[in-house]
Amino acid sequence: LRSIFFSKKVQGNSLLHFKIDLHLMLSSSCSSSTTEQASLSGINTVASDVLQSKILTRLDGASLAALSCTCSDLHSFCSEESLWRAKCSATWPSTLDTRVQSIISTFPAGHRSFFSDSSPFLSHFGEIDLSPSVDTTELISAVDIHYKDEVIFSRVQVAETISGWFLCSPFRFDLIEPKELISTGVSLTNHWEDDTWKNDLEDNLSLSWIVIDPTRKRAADVSTGKPVSVHRHWLTGEIHVKFSTIFGVGEKRRSEQVEFTVTVVLAAFSRKVEETAEMQIREVSLVAEDMEGMNLGGKGSLVILTAAMGEKRRRRAGREEGGKEKYREFMNRKTAKEEMKLRRKKETVMETAACLVAVVLLGFLLCFYLLIHKNMVAIMKKLIK
Incomplete structure (x- = not known):
């Protein structure tokens, strides 16, 4: 017997408790109708409007997906398009863009399919099998940055992927113009000059970069959620926050790792009167590099991204920690490879x-031999005479 408990606040301050009992089928002799009746006995005690408006709206996407697998009635309630649209807009405000909304509507199950594609963590993959060619004509990036659960940056960008300029140039998406500064409204007080700013950003800053393929109707989040690296530039004083996703490309024995890196550059401008520093966003970019630090071209990066979107994936716990651990392993391998390359170069x-x-020694010995030989020949000629 498996039980799923929910405890959610309803009108007033009272709590609504309901229990769904699902009998697991452990033998072929058990009938499916028995399981259905056991599930419905707990559901029927709750009004459908209360279930939809007061309970399901408070659950996250993973809980909704798990709940929809318990019985047919809950599956119907949890599959409402409006419910998943609200989940997507609350998780990723950039999806409210009209262009993104129209593309999501073409997905097999609408916003539920989009949430299923965008929620799992891509870097839990193993190796990705690459197709020789892709038919994707454009990629849409929906990017959101949160600080302490508040949205400080949200933007959508459309990039064509069929021109020779894109296919032959290094893969790079920039969301902010070179001279543009985005004000976040976040004030950093009394800790900008010491090292506490690093822990603050690591704990409170989060980013999602969802790449949408309108042609194949697939999407994927190439961000790690939380930063994998935060450091301050020694010259400019700007903060570089990195979110990295590592892909293993090719066969297991001959696979090569590539890195898709989202870099957010933050600048803090002090206010002497208020003794605070306002955080502003100077750069938000996505690039692709190999183990040697070389930028991947647009064609190769497009093939990797579309292949990753098509792979099966599942949501796992420890998303951010797993991303950090994989990034550390990648950097250790990259450092070891650079050291080996440097050692080979020295050798x-x-x-x-x-x-x-x-x-040089051989030439010197040859010259010395020729000189001695010439002198010996001259001496022998004199002796003969």
């Missing part, structure tokens, strides 16, 4: 220098 230089020394 090559030493081998080249040894060859040059050997050539």
Whole structure:
């Protein structure tokens, strides 16, 4: 017997408790009708309007998906398009854009399909099998940045993916113009000059970058949610916050890792009168790099993204921690590869220098031999005469 408990506030300050009992089918002799009746016995005690407006609206997407699997009635209630539209808009405010709304409406199950695609964490994948070509004509980026659960940045960008400029150039999406500054309204008081700002951003800043493929009607979040790296530039004093997703591309034995990195550059401007610093956003960008730090081209990055969207994925606990751990492993491998490359370069230089020394010595010995030989020949001629 499996029980699912819900305790949610309703009108006034009273609590509504209801229990759904679902008998698990442990043998083939158990009938499905028995399970259905056991589930409905608890549901029928709750009015449908209370269930829809007071309970289901307070659950997160993962809980709604789990609840919809218990019985047919709850599946019907949990599949309402308006319910999932509200979940998507509350989680990602950028999806309120009219263009994004029209594309989501074409998904197989509307907003429920979009939430299912965008909610799991892509970097839990293993290796991705790449298709030789893709038919995607454009990618839509829906980006939201939250600070202490408040939206400080929300923007939608459309990028075409069929021109030669995109396919041959390094893959990069920029949401902010070079001279543009986005005011966040966030004031950092009494801790901007010490190291507490780093912990503050790591704990309170979150980002979602959902890439939408209108052609294939798929979407994916390429962000880790929480930052994997926060550091301050030594020269400009700007804060660089990094969100990174690692993909394993190719076969297991010959797979190569690539990194899709979202970088947010923050600048703080002090107010001497109020003794506070206002945080402003200077850059929000997405790039793709390989293990050697080389930028991937638009064509290769597009193939990887579309393949990742098509892969099966599931939501797991510890999303942010898993992203940080995978990023650390990637950086350790990248550092080890750079050290090995540097060591090989040094060995090559030493081998080249040894060859040059050997050539010089050989030339010196040859010249010395020719000089001695010439002198010996002259001496022999004199002796003969």
